[in-house]
Amino acid sequence: MTFIDHRIPGHASAAGEGTPIFNPATGEQTATVAAGTKADADAAVAAAKAAFPAWSALTPLKRARVMFKFKALLEDNAERIAELISAEHGKTHSDALGEIQRGVEVVEFACGIPHLLKGEYSKDVGTAVDSFAAREPLGVVAGITPFNFPAMVPMWMFPMALACGNSFVLKPSERDPSATVAIAELAHEAGVPEGVLVVLHGGKEVVDGLLKHPDVAAVSFVGSTPIAEYVYATGTAHGKRVQALGGAKNHMVVMPDADLDMAADALIGSGYGAAGERCMAVSVAVPVGEETADKLVAKLAPRVRTLKIGPSTDPDTEMGPLVTKQHLEKVKGYIDKGVQEGAEIVVDGRDFRLQGYENGYFLGGTLFDRVTPEMAIYREEIFGPVLSVARAKSYEEAVRLVNEHEFGNGTAIFTRDGDAARDFVSRIQIGMVGVNVPIPVPVAYHSFGGWKRSLFGSHGIYGPEGVHFYTRLKTVTARWPTGIRAGASFNFPTM
Numbered sequence: 204m205t206f207i208d209h210r211i212p213g214h215a216s217a218a219g220e221g222t223p224i225f226n227p228a229t230g231e232q233t234a235t236v237a238a239g240t241k242a243d244a245d246a247a248v249a250a251a252k253a254a255f256p257a258w259s260a261l262t263p264l265k266r267a268r269v270m271f272k273f274k275a276l277l278e279d280n281a282e283r284i285a286e287l288i289s290a291e292h293g294k295t296h297s298d299a300l301g302e303i304q305r306g307v308e309v310v311e312f313a314c315g316i317p318h319l320l321k322g323e324y325s326k327d328v329g330t331a332v333d334s335f336a337a338r339e340p341l342g343v344v345a346g347i348t349p350f351n352f353p354a355m356v357p358m359w360m361f362p363m364a365l366a367c368g369n370s371f372v373l374k375p376s377e378r379d380p381s382a383t384v385a386i387a388e389l390a391h392e393a394g395v396p397e398g399v400l401v402v403l404h405g406g407k408e409v410v411d412g413l414l415k416h417p418d419v420a421a422v423s424f425v426g427s428t429p430i431a432e433y434v435y436a437t438g439t440a441h442g443k444r445v446q447a448l449g450g451a452k453n454h455m456v457v458m459p460d461a462d463l464d465m466a467a468d469a470l471i472g473s474g475y476g477a478a479g480e481r482c483m484a485v486s487v488a489v490p491v492g493e494e495t496a497d498k499l500v501a502k503l504a505p506r507v508r509t510l511k512i513g514p515s516t517d518p519d520t521e522m523g524p525l526v527t528k529q530h531l532e533k534v535k536g537y538i539d540k541g542v543q544e545g546a547e548i549v550v551d552g553r554d555f556r557l558q559g560y561e562n563g564y565f566l567g568g569t570l571f572d573r574v575t576p577e578m579a580i581y582r583e584e585i586f587g588p589v590l591s592v593a594r595a596k597s598y599e600e601a602v603r604l605v606n607e608h609e610f611g612n613g614t615a616i617f618t619r620d621g622d623a624a625r626d627f628v629s630r631i632q633i634g635m636v637g638v639n640v641p642i643p644v645p646v647a648y649h650s651f652g653g654w655k656r657s658l659f660g661s662h663g664i665y666g667p668e669g670v671h672f673y674t675r676l677k678t679v680t681a682r683w684p685t686g687i688r689a690g691a692s693f694n695f696p697t698m
């Protein structure tokens with residue numbers, strides 16, 4: 204059985220401590236990953252701290268050249284990494300390739316770091332006085348990532364952090380770390396020195412070790428809201444800059460004038476793709492008006508019933524298994540709860556069985572209608588192939604529903620009416636908004652980030668926000684001796 208150890212120069216984990224990893228399609232254990240301790244976290248931070256001075260002293264252009272090589276290696280190895288993702292996460296091969304591509308796009312953006320770090324210069328802010336401002340790296344930065352994007356989410360973080368001149372301790376999910384490890388190896392092959400990118404495995408103990416470590420300057424976290432809130436509170440209490448991205452409940456409002464076939468396509472793909480295990484999955488459809496709702500449910504139900512569910516190794520598969528047995532039980536528990544709470548179950552996926560894969564963590568697509576705001580299946584993030592239809596009597600009611608939800612990651616409106624779309628975009632209290640686009644994940648040269656309880660901290664991730672998060676501003680005011688000499692002044696300086 205493969206044992207996946209930390210990648211910390213000169214350090215190995217104490218023998219015997221490990222967490223099992225399973226193939227979710229078969230239920231078989233495929234590897235064990237190191238269950239790190241505080242001592243491992245300390246060793247990781249020490250290695251990153253030692254590597255920081257030389258890396259940060261490289262010119263941005265030299266760091267950019269490493270990123271160019273890294274991008275090429277990622278593209279050459281995309282098939283292999285996608286297989287690693289699917290074998291531990293369960294998502295389809297094409298979906299895995301998609302997340303790699305979105306990660307590569309962040310690396311492409313990081314290749315432009317010399318331009319992105321260009322400062323500002325003001326000549327003559329006073330007589331013979333000039334001023335310039337530039338951004339400098341922070342030092343050791345830590346990144347803690349979730350299971351659902353083992354390639355993309357780490358690449359939302361470390362390429363930007365490294366390009367800015369930081370060293371990085373990456374703590375991937377203990378459920379599917381192999382793709383993340385392979386990506387870090389490619390970064391080393393591209394020229395990132397070993398200590399500049401360190402991979403540390405484990406759960407709460409290593410995360411706490413990072414959050415409380417005096418040599419960690421900043422923490423990027425992506426995961427569930429309770430842990431995001433904890434990471435933000437603990438990290439900031441220990442003086443760190445923290446961005447912590449959490450869970451979601453993304454609503455898609457369907458107006459009576461929408462192209463309903465287009466809306467149904469969007470809901471099937473964004474609701475059931477990756478078995479609903481996406482932070483930008485649409486989990487609530489909000490048709491406006493009874494007629495829109497009836498037509499939409501009639502279009503969705505047969506498609507949910509006939510989703511092609513299977514292992515990632517079958518090229519026809521549209522939706523794979525859930526990530527772990529525990530998560531499968533949790534999602535089934537939500538479906539039970541929805542039925543008990545009185546939602547109308549239109550398609551029930553609980554009894555789905557796949558011949559030959561009886562031990563896999565498969566669940567059928569599930570569709571609820573007449574879901575109301577007090578129900579747990581509406582309030583909480585299910586993170587499974589369960590779509591809820593919450594009918595709204597009017598556009599105003601739809602806007603209120605979205606705005607009153609505690610999460611604020613993504614939302615979308617489907618309509619042909621430009622006025623309605625424009626009003627929605629301006630009034631909606633959500634960080635990422637789609638107009639006839641169901642999963643509005645910003646491209647790499649914009650930034651990703653939710654509002655409300657979907658993001659703790661003041662910076663989005665990657666893009667320009669990433670540059671700001673991973674650097675701090677230094678502003679220099681310089682006077683030259685040819686200037687007028689006015690003698691000692693006891694007044695506050697003015698130019």
Ligand code: NAD
Nearest residue numbers: 348349350375376406407410426427430448449450451482
């Ligand atoms: P999770 O919160 O269980 O785990 C995330 C990370 O935190 C992992 O590395 C894990 O090891 C660590 N962790 C777990 N428990 C911890 C604890 N008690 N103390 C310290 N660290 C702990 O999340 P997950 O199940 O891996 O991922 C799914 C969640 O991530 C969903 O809620 C999803 O919405 C969210 N997510 C959000 C975004 C976003 O951009 N907002 C993106 C992807 C995933």
